[in-house]
Amino acid sequence: MxxxxxxxxxxxxxxxxxxxxxxxxxxxxxxxxxxxxxxxxxxxxxxxxxxxxxxxxxxxxxxxxxxxxxxxxxxxxxxxxxxxxxxxxxxxxxxxxxxxxxxxxxxxxxxxxxxxxxxxxxxxxxxxxxxxxxxxxxxxxxxxxxxxxxxxxxxxxxxxxxxxxxxxxxxxxxxxxxxxxxxxxxxxxxxxxxxxxxxxxxxxxxxxxxxxxxxARSTLVTLSGGTGAPLLTEVPYGVPLRTLAAAHGTPDAAGALMGGLFGGLIGAQGLDLSLEPGALTAAGTALGCGAIRFLAADTCPVTAAAEAVGHLAAESARQCGVCVTGTAAVHDALRALAAGTAGPDTVGNLARWSRGLPGRGACGLLDAAAGTAGSLLRAFPEVLPSHLGAACPACAADSPAGGHGRLAVAVPEVTDAPLTAPR
Missing domain, CATH: 3.40.50.11540 (NADH-ubiquinone oxidoreductase 51kDa subunit)
Structure with missing residues (x-):
């Protein structure tokens, strides 16, 4: 709930x-x-x-x-x-x-x-x-x-x-x-x-x-993932992301997926950033719609990236050929990394797609997929070598199912009985 x-x-x-x-x-x-x-x-x-x-x-x-x-x-x-x-x-x-x-x-x-x-x-x-x-x-x-x-x-x-x-x-x-x-x-x-x-x-x-x-300098945020229950709250700009992680119930977060699926991944050090649009943009991420999904300490960021891009690939409007093929290619590469079946050129391909795909679709969906891949490479470069030629135990335990399901957050319950006056 x-x-x-x-x-x-x-x-x-x-x-x-x-x-x-x-x-x-x-x-x-x-x-x-x-x-x-x-x-x-x-x-x-x-x-x-x-x-x-x-x-x-x-x-x-x-x-x-x-x-x-x-x-x-x-x-x-x-x-x-x-x-x-x-x-x-x-x-x-x-x-x-x-x-x-x-x-x-x-x-x-x-x-x-x-x-x-x-x-x-x-x-x-x-x-x-x-x-x-x-x-x-x-x-x-x-x-x-x-x-x-x-x-x-x-x-x-x-x-x-x-x-x-x-x-x-x-x-x-x-x-x-x-x-x-x-x-x-x-x-x-x-x-x-x-x-x-x-x-x-x-x-x-x-x-x-x-x-x-x-x-103007307060905003609604939806906090999910990690080890806490989903939370909708209102906070002023300037609150450290680490403070939000603790309030959500994930004080030892390993990072976060920012801005819904548009701000990409940040690592644990990124949690020292303030929740302020300019500061986040300067750091290469984004506030977006205010949705932040924290990564639990035992979550592999490769799985998180594959799950996010899987959702985007499934949600493509299928109007732009480059979006259909681009999101599918990025998703396949991330799934291969998670499964330990990626080839030696996989990381290079992800880097190339993260630079070359943004701006080529009619909307921002392709940008989000490419940005997620690029943010994984920037924020978690140390985890990639262990995913080449060997299955990652954390990924195997997590096993994302096509990118759907776990990313969704339920709307808070609102009683359908209008107030007649403030209580």
Whole structure:
């Protein structure tokens, strides 16, 4: 079971809110300052600029820049709350839509006011979340037409061009860029595709502009793997990864798989890094969607890499030939290393693919596979020689089954009984 808790005292302006295990009603949300019209669109945009709020969907793009680009695009903009999280180790977005749908909708309405949008969408694949969003919309009439669009849950379905394609009636598959959605998106209109946590932080900034820095510099993280139970928590930037490992129940972690499957592997020394996007990027990894999977002390990183790339290979949209063949080749090489059947050129091939494959697919899936392989070579060079020509006992004991299963984290339980007032 995935638990929800703060690691320290709950700070004001928290996305987790006072009752993270209950669905919040419109009445309860308004009682804490939600839907307050005191902060106008232009003022809100200035606050977002000043706070430096970045998107929480994975790319970390500045929220104010994205909002401004859509507003300046003209042509009846569209806003989309993107709640489809394809990373198997992330649960924050589905939890937000189940527990705090009004916070997300408030952020969506405010984004619409900033951009001048004429219609909006909530995009998701979780039926339970969809039902609670529909109920929230019935509790408070939206200021513009809002439609809930469901899709199948896949790794690529939340990519912004796949979101646009699905809302327009097509399959949830990425398209070539440019144009990007802010240029031409749903129905050909400039479109803001914004992660639901980003929208939640926009709403919190509007309600509590004096806390804008704290709101922008805190983030939801999903911690899993290792020897602890999965944990969803909210932490400020700057917390050492080692502190998160201990809080999760894996104090002796041998490393971690960062950013869902996009940040690659880091070794034990990497756990001294701070949870801060700039510091992580400079170290060659990434915060991504905030999903961190710790490696237990007895876990072989080769197995962890093979499992991650196996998931990516299975989730390929199969639109780009280089993605199909590239992810399969990387996965086969990592499985051979884990089994002790790798040839003398395997490590060299992985190094070459990690440099040459990124950027060649329509989305980031191929980049994630290549990056995972490259990060294994950088973070754990000492383990590779023992995998050439001999089976690794730790890999044999772990035996990943195709990359599916163990990477997935269950959404925390949220009682389907809306509060009528804060308790």
């Amino acid at each position: 995935t638990t929800i808790r703060f690691l320290t005292a709950q700070p004001p302006g928290s996305v987790l809110g006072a009752e993270p295990d209950m669905t919040e009603s419109a009445e309860a949300y308004r009682a804490t300052g939600g839907y307050d019209g005191a902060t106008g669109p232009d003022e809100l945009l200035r606050h977002l600029d000043a706070s430096g709020l970045r998107g929480r969907g994975g790319a970390g793009f500045p929220a104010a820049v994205k909002l401004r680009a859509v507003r300046e695009g003209g042509g009846g903009p569209v806003v989309v709350a993107n709640g489809e999280e394809g990373e198997p180790g992330s649960v924050k977005d589905r939890w937000l839509l189940r527990a705090r749908p009004h916070l997300v909708l408030d952020g969506l309405f405010r984004a619409a006011a900033v951009t001048g949008a004429v219609r909006g969408y909530v995009y998701l694949s979780d039926p339970e979340a969809g039902a609670r969003v529909l109920r929230a919309l019935a509790e408070r009439e939206p200021p513009l037409p809002i439609e809930v669009v469901e899709t199948d849950h896949t790794y690529v379905a939340g990519e912004e061009t796949a979101v646009v394609r699905r809302i327009d009636g097509g399959p949830a598959l990425p398209t070539a860029k440019p144009p990007r959605p802010f240029e031409r998106g749903v129905g050909g209109a400039p479109t803001l595709v914004s992660n639901v946590e980003t929208l939640a932080r926009i709403a919190l900034t509007a309600a509590r502009p004096g806390l804008r820095q704290r709101i």
